[in-house]
Amino acid sequence: MTSAELDDNLFELILPKKITDFEISRVVDVPNNRIFNVMADVENFPNILPKNILSVNILNKTENVIIAEEEFSEAGIKTKLVVKHTIDPYSKHTIEIIDGDAKGTIIIQSFEPIDSQTKLTTNVHLDLHGITSVVSFLPESNLVHALNTVISHFVEYSKFDIYERTVDSIYQQILNRPADNEGLLHYSTLLRAEQITEQDLREILLNSEEKSMKVKAIDELDNQTKITINDLYEKFLLRAADPEGLKHFGNLYENGATYEEIRNILLQSDEASTLSTQHPVRSEIMIAYNLLFDEFPNRTVVDHYHKMVDDGYPLIPNWVKNIFKWRQTAVISDAESSNAIRFLYNEGIIIIDEIPSNDKLLEYKNLKK
Incomplete structure (x- = not known):
């Protein structure tokens, strides 16, 4: 394997794979007309998916087309999108994002009656920007699972x-x-x-x-809750939680919000964005990324690796970074580079199993032996 090929494949290994298109199909135990009516009832979406669709404001409505402003929430991140719904009764529902951070995303749902059941096929084309762009880098299995969960909510509701x-x-x-x-x-x-x-x-x-x-006062919060919130503030904002933040996030945490959801809120805050060059972990991520790829990462990428570090993944040590830095001058051999790749694999920073099995990547497969 040449030096250029190794660099290209390393880039593919370390960066998450971006998903743009996928399809799922399943048979649901609900008659065609009933499941279609529920999944095309745009105004009722907040009742069916209250955690994910916070509000729907109809902007324009004709016989077969609905344009609505819809507010979405996922992992603590909220965004408003303008969505066009084109409804072909009992056979197809086309959902197109026409404005917002997901502009260009298209979801086509097809409904095929099978006796008293329905075969539901969903084709998804993702075109995500801004705060929604990180979704494109989730494993396809995660996206399929999330979409199946949404469909299950509609199926359950249709049986009411x-x-x-x-x-x-x-x-x-x-x-x-x-x-x-x-x-x-x-x-x-x-x-x-x-x-x-x-x-x-x-x-x-x-x-x-x-x-x-009533919302709990600070002294009514569990001690472990206060420790958790303070730890999040120290890790991501480099300071102790102020009373207002401690009370707000403490109550969220004790009412079901997860550690990851609160972490995402803090990472997306304006305060966190001003710390990108001062935060020791984020600075180290930016330096390591620049040494490996000769460019600086955007905020989404830094957030991605900051979460990895917080989840227990190690920062890339200097000896690994130096190998890739020195390889540019041809001082380091491919064998030494392979040692660095092996380290990244063993530490879980890269996942070999997700690499396509072809001759070009055989060397990486051999690292597992």
Whole structure:
């Protein structure tokens, strides 16, 4: 393998592979007209996917086309997109992002009736920019899993009857969460039997202990929660958490937000962006990247490797960086370069198994032996 080929393949190994197109297909146990009506009911998306679609504002609507401003949330990152929905009843739903950080992304959903079931095929073309661009670098298996999860929510919702949908909708409005199974069964049964009205259910939830719960003060937060939030601030903002941040993120953490979600929020903050050249970890990432690829990484790439370091991946040591720096002067042999590659593989910084098995990359496969 030549020096140039080794450099090209190293670049491919270390940088995440960008995904632009993929397709999934599955048969769902719901009649064609029912699943289509649910998946084409754009205004109801926040009720079906409350954690991911925060709001839908219809901008224009004709018989078969809906243009809406939709606010999305994923891993603590929020973004607004203008989305065009073209609806061909019971056969196709085309979703096109026409403005925002995902402008150019197109999702085509095809519905094929099979007796009382439906074959649902989804073709995805991703064109992501800005804060959404990191999604393109997730493994395709992660994207497929996420899309299947979304489809499963639509399938589950499509099986609700009118009473269950009413209960779920009222839970969303008052408690800002989907109805749990126990509440869904209990209150839909009462509504169906006309033992309570929708207004009765609203009053029950408005007077519930869950609704009346107040945000915890700092001294009411668990000690481990405060340690976790302070640790996140120290790692990513190089300071202790201020009282407002400690209270805000502490309550988020104790109400179900994950470490990774809060980490992403801090990484995307304006304060974090001003620390890129001062933060020791981020500076080291930028130096290592520049030595390996002779260019400086953008913020998305730095964020990606900062998360890796926080998850336990080691920073690239000087001896590895020096090998690639010296290789440019032909002082270092391919064998020594292979030692450096082997180190990156053994430490989990690169994943050999994801490399296509062809002759050009055989040398990398042999590193596993």
